[in-house]
Amino acid sequence: MTADPSRERGAITLFVAIAAIGLLALAGLVVDGAAKVRAVQRADRIAAEAARAAGQAVDRTAVLRGEAIRVDRRAAAAAAGAALRAADVRGTVAVVDAGRAISVAVDISEPTVLLGLVGVPRFHVTGHAEAVLVDATLDSQGGAHP
Numbered sequence: 207m208t209a210d211p212s213r214e215r216g217a218i219t220l221f222v223a224i225a226a227i228g229l230l231a232l233a234g235l236v237v238d239g240a241a242k243v244r245a246v247q248r249a250d251r252i253a254a255e256a257a258r259a260a261g262q263a264v265d266r267t268a269v270l271r272g273e274a275i276r277v278d279r280r281a282a283a284a285a286a287g288a289a290l291r292a293a294d295v296r297g298t299v300a301v302v303d304a305g306r307a308i309s310v311a312v313d314i315s316e317p318t319v320l321l322g323l324v325g326v327p328r329f330h331v332t333g334h335a336e337a338v339l340v341d342a343t344l345d346s347q348g349g350a351h352p
Contacts, residue, residue: 234320242329245316249333252293253310257337260286260299260308264339275341276305286310307338 263281268274279301286299286308297312312333318326 230320231324234318234324238318238321238326238329241316241319242331245314245329245331246333249295249312249314249331250335251333252290252295252314253297253312253333253335254337255293256286256289256297256299256312257308257310257335259289260301260310261337261339265305274304274306275339277301277308277339279305282308302336303338307336309336310334 260277260282263278263285265276265278268276282301283299286297290297290299290310290312295312295314297310300309301307302309313330314333315328315330317328321327
């Protein structure tokens, strides 16, 4: 008794179709997962750049009076905002620790490459950075002190 070959036609097609869908989903996770990691790194980098820019806005009046070094809040917010606008992202800037640190949070939305085919058109990531001012003035012995 031999099997009728016409009854087995198309049996492998179903397996191939299911396997192809699985491989496509796996490829989507790999490709879009890597894109998400790059987006998180970009968000952190932009936040760090904005925090550094804001940290340059030192309150010169306070320094000249011999007070603790702190940022000029308005100038720091403006510098960080300019850095965020230059990168074309939205974020928040906060001057914390009595003006001795700047905290920047950035939100980025990126399109997916393959996961859009299964209903995930974009992913959102957040980056964060903080710049802390350090008083590195020299004492009379030539050494730095906090």
